[in-house]
Amino acid sequence: MDLQVVQDSEENNEAQAVRKRNHLDPSGEIIEPLVEYSGVTKSFGDLEIIKGIDLQMHAGEKLAFIGPSGSGKTTLGRMLMTLERPTSGIVTIDGEQIWQMKDKRGKWKAANETHLRAMREKVGMVFQHFNLFPHLSVERNVTLALTSVLNLSRDEAHERAEWMLKKVGLLDKLHNYPSQLSGGQKQRVAIARALVMRPKVVVFDEVTSALDPELVGEVLAVIKEIAKEGETAMMLITHEMDFAREVADRVIFGAEGLIVEEGTPEEIFDRPQSERLRTFLNRL
Ligand SMILES: Nc1ncnc2c1ncn2[C@@H]1O[C@H](COP(=O)(O)OP(=O)(O)OP(=O)(O)O)[C@@H](O)[C@H]1O
Numbered sequence: 001m002d003l004q005v006v007q008d009s010e011e012n013n014e015a016q017a018v019r020k021r022n023h024l025d026p027s028g029e030i031i032e033p034l035v036e037y038s039g040v041t042k043s044f045g046d047l048e049i050i051k052g053i054d055l056q057m058h059a060g061e062k063l064a065f066i067g068p069s070g071s072g073k074t075t076l077g078r079m080l081m082t083l084e085r086p087t088s089g090i091v092t093i094d095g096e097q098i099w100q101m102k103d104k105r106g107k108w109k110a111a112n113e114t115h116l117r118a119m120r121e122k123v124g125m126v127f128q129h130f131n132l133f134p135h136l137s138v139e140r141n142v143t144l145a146l147t148s149v150l151n152l153s154r155d156e157a158h159e160r161a162e163w164m165l166k167k168v169g170l171l172d173k174l175h176n177y178p179s180q181l182s183g184g185q186k187q188r189v190a191i192a193r194a195l196v197m198r199p200k201v202v203v204f205d206e207v208t209s210a211l212d213p214e215l216v217g218e219v220l221a222v223i224k225e226i227a228k229e230g231e232t233a234m235m236l237i238t239h240e241m242d243f244a245r246e247v248a249d250r251v252i253f254g255a256e257g258l259i260v261e262e263g264t265p266e267e268i269f270d271r272p273q274s275e276r277l278r279t280f281l282n283r284l
Pocket residue numbers: 044049067068069070071072073074075076
């Protein structure tokens with residue numbers, strides 16, 4: 001038997017937990033983050049709204065992002081989606097910079113559209129407003145990018161869409177149009193549309209805040225189910241603190257363009273360290 005296998009089987013649960021927390025693989029090598037923001041700032045005109053963010057996310061990690069309105073949460077999510085370019089600093093996915101690429105001679109240059117598209121394929125995003133195509137059926141909303149971006153055949157795309165719609169509990173709505181769905185159902189289609197692409201990381205930006213209160217539960221339940229399956233990393237921008245506590249491995253509290261505090265859900269919600277976070281939690 002090779003040595004590695006012996007070591008793995010002898011590693012007890014506690015040792016494994018410590019190793020995973022420190023992002024080490026079984027042989028003690030550091031596991032590179034899936035997503036990394038380094039020294040990221042963003043200004044709109046004279047207004048600096050992100051003031052220097054350093055943040056790492058690992059494969060499969062569920063990260064909740066909480067904080068007051070205007071603190072820059074959506075802007076950070078949009079950067080991953082290549083929709084917003086940092087004013088300074090670097091964002092990488094899988095060790096590759098989003099906004100810079102090397103030319104043939106190894107010199108850095110601004111990313112071209114091909115590079116940006118390749119980076120974007122690693123990321124899914126679900127927004128507050130579902131932005132489904134109203135003139136397309138649920139099936140077509142979910143398969144469109146599979147056929148047009150990933151170049152899957154119509155049959156393959158259909159099969160994947162069925163599998164995904166089953167997961168969000170909407171297989172029976174395959175041939176319906178968005179106008180025939182409730183808000184919660186529309187949002188579940190939007191979730192299916194993002195996940196069917198099998199991105200490495202999905203940004204969920206306040207996906208329940210436009211819903212009637214009685215529809216929030218069904219959407220959060222679907223996200224929880226998908227989170228449990230594990231593989232996809234999730235950035236959950238949310239003001240649903242119970243949900244964040246339940247789903248997240250780690251919670252980030254940002255305010256005024258900076259990360260103020262980060263920790264496990266217990267650390268953030270039960271033992272907040274900063275006055276800023278205590279005030280925020282007390283106001284909810
Ligand atoms: N395209 C833009 N042009 C100018 N200002 C912008 C732009 N996008 C965002 N901002 C400003 O940047 C700040 C941060 O916005 P952002 O949407 O990232 O905050 P947020 O934390 O997501 O807030 P909320 O909780 O309300 O969604 C806000 O003051 C916003 O008005």
